Amino acid sequence: MNAVFPTPDTADSERLLTPDELEAALRDIGARRYHNLHPFHRLLHDGKLSKDQVRAWALNRYYYQAMIPVKDAAVLARMTDASLRRIWRQRIVDHDGDHEGDGGIERWLKLAEGVGFDRDYVLSTRGILSATKFSVEAYVHFVSEKTLLEAIASSLTEMFSPTIISERVAGMLKNYDFITKDTLAYFDKRLTQAPRDADFALDYVKQHATTPELQRRAMAALTFKCNVLWTQLDALYFAYVAPGLIPPDAWQAGEGLVAEPAQVQAAGGRKTAPGDRPRLPRGVRLRNDETRGKYVLLAPERTFDLDDNAVAVLKLVDGTRSVADIADELGKTYAADPRAIEADILVMLDGLAEKRVLER
Numbered sequence: 001m002n003a004v005f006p007t008p009d010t011a012d013s014e015r016l017l018t019p020d021e022l023e024a025a026l027r028d029i030g031a032r033r034y035h036n037l038h039p040f041h042r043l044l045h046d047g048k049l050s051k052d053q054v055r056a057w058a059l060n061r062y063y064y065q066a067m068i069p070v071k072d073a074a075v076l077a078r079m080t081d082a083s084l085r086r087i088w089r090q091r092i093v094d095h096d097g098d099h100e101g102d103g104g105i106e107r108w109l110k111l112a113e114g115v116g117f118d119r120d121y122v123l124s125t126r127g128i129l130s131a132t133k134f135s136v137e138a139y140v141h142f143v144s145e146k147t148l149l150e151a152i153a154s155s156l157t158e159m160f161s162p163t164i165i166s167e168r169v170a171g172m173l174k175n176y177d178f179i180t181k182d183t184l185a186y187f188d189k190r191l192t193q194a195p196r197d198a199d200f201a202l203d204y205v206k207q208h209a210t211t212p213e214l215q216r217r218a219m220a221a222l223t224f225k226c227n228v229l230w231t232q233l234d235a236l237y238f239a240y241v242a243p244g245l246i247p248p249d250a251w252q253a254g255e256g257l258v259a260e261p262a263q264v265q266a267a268g269g270r271k272t273a274p275g276d277r278p279r280l281p282r283g284v285r286l287r288n289d290e291t292r293g294k295y296v297l298l299a300p301e302r303t304f305d306l307d308d309n310a311v312a313v314l315k316l317v318d319g320t321r322s323v324a325d326i327a328d329e330l331g332k333t334y335a336a337d338p339r340a341i342e343a344d345i346l347v348m349l350d351g352l353a354e355k356r357v358l359e360r
């Protein structure tokens with residue numbers, strides 16, 4: 001499709017820039033428009049997002065990753081020169097890998113799994129924002145329809161990606177306890193792939209943008225691509241940060257995750273152990289409800305009915321006795337095997353921790 005509203009020519013675009021001036025102009029576009037400047041990335045890198053907001057980012061960006069080789073295949077299809085194709089095809093190999101389980105897409109799936117997603121849910125692309133899809137698909141269409149020079153120039157955002165990647169990896173590792181080096185392994189390879197790709201594309205553009213018009217098109221292509229990246233973050237920000245309007249069918253917190261046993265999750269990833277010294281959290285109390293003639297556990301805005309066994313245990317829960325101590329005392333009181341009682345108590349306490357009315 002040809003542009004319906006062409007970019008107005010400026011006096012400057014009438015002059016042929018030297019290759020170095022062209023490079024400077026391209027770098028200037030990045031300095032003003034690259035997605036490192038977007039507020040969503042600032043929040044992501046500074047540790048200001050919740051785990052669910054990081055998940056929304058990982059899920060949506062999967063679509064970009066998955067479509068990059070489709071984009072590169074479209075670029076490849078425009079190349080009539082075998083020597084060019086030989087170089088460009090490496091990009092497809094980088095993302096698809098040489099065999100099952102290899103390549104950038106696979107590493108992104110690992111990243112998504114690392115933040116809790118079920119792999120098949122991510123692969124299905126079901127919860128991905130329509131705006132993400134539109135934006136990524138616009139990139140694929142752009143390289144299919146524009147000239148080869150513009151297609152190659154649109155990849156030049158990669159000139160700026162090593163800086164943002166280093167900043168992102170350092171920031172996320174420092175600021176999120178659920179992010180590990182393994183989760184972010186995707187970015188390790190990009191630190192060498194991106195400069196290699198960007199150097200090639202930049203040389204190509206500097207050599208082939210030989211008229212003011214071609215130079216203007218190359219700059220417009222890079223601007224377009226900056227917008228492809230920027231609008232993906234706009235969409236994430238709008239849906240998951242502010243105003244927080246999640247479109248129908250887009251991913252909602254809790255969806256598409258690998259199920260963890262609820263009580264393990266609530267207890268910070270572990271079960272109650274005999275050495276734990278359980279206590280009631282602030283605002284939770286054991287109360288004798290005189291009118292009903294039974295004990296209840298009172299929590300803010302919630303009340304839990306308790307059976308006799310639970311009452312006997314909770315009367316001994318004081319933050320100093322261990323579970324084993326409690327079992328020993330009850331063993332004496334009821335003349336029963338304390339280790340059998342302990343096993344029952346552990347299950348009961350896990351249940352209470354799951355409801356967030358017990359801490360260890």
Ligand SMILES: O=C(O)c1cc(C(=O)O)c2c(n1)C(=O)C(=O)c1cc(C(=O)O)[nH]c1-2
Pocket residue numbers: 068104154155156157158159160161164165190229
């Ligand atoms: O993490 C980033 O900020 C970032 C940015 C870009 C980019 O600037 O387009 C790419 C990537 N990552 C990336 O991982 C990647 O594979 C990639 C391919 C391309 C492209 O246009 O062909 N850009 C990017």
